[in-house]
Amino acid sequence: MTRLVLLSGWGVDAGIWRPLADHWPGYVTVTAPDWPGYGARAPLEAPGSLAGLAEAMAVDLPADAVWIGWSLGGLLAAALLDRLPAPHGLVQLGMGERFCHPEGIPAAELAAFRRAFARDPAATRRHFLRWQLGGEPDPRASHRRLLDLVDDVDPATLAAGLDQLAALDVARVLADAPCPVRRLAGRHDPLLPPAAIAGADRVLDHAGHCPMLSRPAALAEALAAMTGDMRATRSAPAEEAPA
DSSP, X not given: XXXXXXXXXXXXXXXXXXXXXXGSOTTEEEEOOOOTTBTTSOOOSSTTOHHHHHHHHTTTSOTTSEEEEETHHHHHHHHGGGTSOOOSEEEEESOOSBSBOTTSBOHHHHHXXXXXXXXXXXXXXXXXXXXXXXXXXXXXXXXXXXXXXXXXXXXXXXXXXXXXXXHOBOHHHHHTOSSOEEEEXXXXXXXXXXXXXXXXXXXXXXXXXXXXXXXXXXXXXHHHHHHHHHHHHHHSOOOOOOO
């Protein structure tokens, strides 16, 4: 049995994973906990604290699972590898070592978005929810589906998430990761630089940043296959050292 923990991204609660529910193979069990401040879950007193986040998520992120982190969720999951017992593996979906990149989302563009969020959090979040769907085959249908799935998010948690997108760099953590790490990307993800898409371990065609909305069956199949490979890698006996 393969156990997966699905982690959502900035501005979006765990409801976004519901389209995958009918597509998992029988040997997979899935949980999709909300981050603090998302859905009905209370926010942290210090929403930007990784130590507080690790404490709050310890039960939700067990070691006997593969963590699937989408977007900001992939960045946070990687950051928590230093603070929680190592899982069987980590899949970053639509994310890499850092968020900002000159050929993806430049730092100046994120800074402008943060200023807009400070002026009007609700309108800025609504704009982002629509904009991130630009790489999907039918952005309007994906947007309607997204609005049916997600709930409100605590504004202070959203602001802290933008700070994390601007500041977190998990290159060091991933270079010495205590578990297998893989990357999955949509072919037309508007948030990722082309090099990150080309360098992903698996790329989903006809999908952008939100394949759970546009290609849920293909995404579930890809995640099940990738996590099965990681579990096999982790459990394989190490080669004997030469005498």
